Amino acid sequence: MEIIRKAWAGTGESSDAYVLVSPANTLEIEISSVVYNQYAKAIDKAVRETLADLGVEKGTITINDKGALDCVIQARVETAIKRASEAGV
Amino acid sequence: MRRSMLFIPGNSPSLLMNADVLGADSIIFDLEDAVSPAEKDSARILVRNLLRRFDYDSCEVIVRINSVDTEFWTKDLDEIIPFHPDMIMPPKTNSEDDVRLVSQYIGTLEEKCGMKKNSVKLIPLIETAMGVENAYRIASADERVAAIFLGAEDLSADLRCKRTKEGTEILYSRQRLVVAARAACVDVYDTPFTDVNDDEGIRKDASFAKALGFTGKASISPRHIDAINEAFSPTQADIKYAHEVMNAIEQAALEGKGVVALRGKMIDAPVVARARQVIEMEKAIYGA
Incomplete structure (x- = not known):
């Protein structure tokens, strides 16, 4: 799946994450989180798993996490990627 | 339930x-x-x-x-x-x-x-x-x-x-x-x-x-x-009565009686059916 336009998913509410994706020539993941010190690695892993499942190799992925579970972050990343791709959701 | x-x-x-x-x-x-x-x-x-x-x-x-x-x-x-x-x-x-x-x-x-x-x-x-x-x-x-x-x-x-x-x-x-x-x-x-x-x-x-x-x-x-x-739960009185009904039915069966009465009222099939429903609800809510 290819990111061809800017798209977002999620909210800034507690237990949720706001995810913004945009086209780029390399893969870049930016994470800000209320639990960054404890969970940055786990969030990065969850994001990379979802990108691999969707076949995404390039793009800028920005995560603003408000204490979301990994499965919530993955849902928001998947939604944003699908909204940003050719086929849409 | x-x-x-x-x-x-x-x-x-x-x-x-x-x-x-x-x-x-x-x-x-x-x-x-x-x-x-x-x-x-x-x-x-x-x-x-x-x-x-x-x-x-x-x-x-x-x-x-x-x-x-x-x-x-x-x-x-x-x-x-x-x-x-x-x-x-x-x-x-x-x-x-x-x-x-x-x-x-x-x-x-x-x-x-x-x-x-x-x-x-x-x-x-x-x-x-x-x-x-x-x-x-x-x-x-x-x-x-x-x-x-x-x-x-x-x-x-x-x-x-x-x-x-x-x-x-x-x-x-x-x-x-x-x-x-x-x-x-x-x-x-x-x-x-x-x-x-x-x-x-x-x-x-x-x-x-x-x-x-x-x-x-x-x-x-x-x-x-x-x-x-x-x-939507049976009351304690409902549960007590349901058990009395089922006990009376079992006792009557042991004694070979065809007609069963409880508290002066005949127990018929709909009463037994309701008693069974109440006991099923009791088990679902409080355990067996």
Whole structure:
């Protein structure tokens, strides 16, 4: 799946994450989180798993996490990627 | 046992992940009215991921999909069915054809996923005048149907009447659904009471629904769950009497008596049937 336009998913509410994706020539993941010190690695892993499942190799992925579970972050990343791709959701 | 069903908005992670600790017998993950059209995709993926992650062992999981006259309902089922919700609630069910359409689609997904046939049940939401008129046909349309559910907000709009706390405008529809469901041997659930802050109102409304013959009632607020569970549970006096009835029946059988009386009243088949129902409820609530 290819990111061809800017798209977002999620909210800034507690237990949720706001995810913004945009086209780029390399893969870049930016994470800000209320639990960054404890969970940055786990969030990065969850994001990379979802990108691999969707076949995404390039793009800028920005995560603003408000204490979301990994499965919530993955849902928001998947939604944003699908909204940003050719086929849409 | 399903006395209370609690609606949870399908795009709210904090509510979805804690839904099973709010005391409801069933939780309804709502992909329909609680989700705006622009967020249907997001809610569908979120609910799917939470179903994959959590067992929700302590209660039954129902997913309200979008209605069959939208572009969303097949996408909802494609994502949700592989993670085995207990039931699917199709809204705005107008006829037996609507039920069969959803059931057949679920059937193809069950087969594709290697799931047991008819393992996902249906609870059609009846919320139009046409749906009320076709209630028995809907309730008996398919073996997947385990219950029907009255939605009074859309119904009163369709009936062109004002929705009131007293509910006079939906009395006929409530009674029609109860009779239809009982004739079809399925459960029947009453519409939510929408004033979240009226504690006395929910108690009266739930008791009235119980008196009409409903199996249970839905809620849009966790605040209403205790009142609903209480209204649809047998009282201690009901339980005591039910055991007395069953003891009297057993004693009479031992003594070879054909006619049994308790507290000066004859115990006939309907009394025994009600006693059995009360004891089943007692076991479900308090354990064997």
